Amino acid sequence: MSATAPESQSNLVPKTGAVSAFWEAFCRASGVPPATPYQAWFFGDSPQLAHELVELVLNGPKRGTASSAWDNEQCPEAAPVPDGYSVVTEHDGTPRAVIRTVWLEPRALNEVDAQFAWDEGEGDRTLADWLDGHTRYFKRACARTGRTFVPTFPVMLERFELLYPFDRALAVPDGPRIVPSYLPGAIGTVGRLHGEYYAREHAFGVLFESKVTREFAELAARFDPRVDGMWFVVDRGAIQGSIVIDGHGSAGTAHLRWFILSDAMRGRGQGHRLMNAAMGFCRRAGHKRVYLNTFKGLDAARALYEQAGFRLVAEKSGETWGQVVTEQRFEWDG
16 A cells, blocks of 8 residues: 555454354354355444444344445455355454355445345335445545545445354345355255155155265265355245255366255246356356256256256266156356
């Protein structure tokens, strides 16, 4: 930073002591390697605001935040990271939550829309209230750092999802939501959802359900967030669907797996949301090719695959799933 550049306002806290222990507890429970990069910070510019906002993450609808693009430029280590993990703390550094960034977009303050104001979950959730509160906040930040506030103040908008504590992540408001992390019971639930649906609709049996459960458990045990991803539809305290990216193939190639929705979620747009989350991650992770294996007759799923850019590249008779079906391979080339 040059001698004449305004100072930045950083909310970072040291990743030591209680913060480090909190992160390691999350990693042990979720399968995320402890060496995975993360940030640690608090909301706002006062103890009261930091507490109020982290409480809205844990017990309310807050799933977004806005930071100063100027401060992010001056203090890059504090800038939000695509797919990045964060430990959110109180103003004094007491850890309260682990979140993961799912969306970032730079805008001018006066170009923020009503949907983002609603998603940020503060005040009465209207755009007018959002603009009033954030204008006051960024004016205070400008006064501290010697800048001049303007209505076009540059901000970085961020949407995130709560991952930990698990009970709070499952009790999400404004559901259904897509949670980008392992959740307790996920392995068994994904196996059960596959077992129930495919037994009813295609007469698959125990071999298929055990194969799904075993292979998903194996992936969860070797999960690497740099190349792998898992997303769950969560509603009313329960996992209602999943999609997984297994990036442990050859360089630049990933395998899309275990795409399933409960009966309650079908026809509600959740399949599109899962597919968009998975394929957006593949682009950011640098996967140049993604493939999936399925079988003929799953027309609704095929429509989603093709809308996402997958194409059918191979078809043959086989019994990979314990029944003779027309097996299909679809590929996406980034």
